[in-house]
Amino acid sequence: MALVKVASTSELRENGGKEVNVNGTRIALFHSGGKYFALEALCRHQDKPIAPGKVDGEVVECPWHSWHYNIRTGELLDFLEGVRLTTYKVDVRGSDIYIDL
Ligand code: FES
Known part of the structure; x- marks a missing residue:
């Protein structure tokens, strides 16, 4: 486990998303x-x-075919029970966003 700085708060508007790549992990x-x-x-x-x-x-809606996920738990909210995306702990310090990998 290690805290890694991945973005600044100014890069993410309210209700917005951004993809980052940390050592090959998207x-x-x-x-x-x-x-x-x-x-x-x-x-x-x-x-x-x-x-x-x-x-x-x-809730985020996948832009491709509209599957829905809970962004806090990673849980898929449509069709299939028990499908979940891995979530990461987020730590905001000042204007820096860190995640725990
Ligand atoms: S790839 Fe996300 S709903 Fe199809």
Whole structure:
């Protein structure tokens, strides 16, 4: 486990997402409700990036075929039970966003 700086808060608008790459691991960051979230970047449907998806509260909609995930828990909210993207702990210090890998 190590804290890694991945972005600045100014790079993520409210209800926005951004993908970062940390040592080859693709991670989607989201900003919603004044909080920041980090999870696996690729949708479990067809491995497409979810960071450009529309965010509504704690839910992001995959921009490709509209699967929905909870950005806090990583849980898939459609069809299949028990499908979950890996989530990462986020720590915001000043204007810097860190995640725990
Ligand atoms: S790749 Fe995400 S819903 Fe199809």
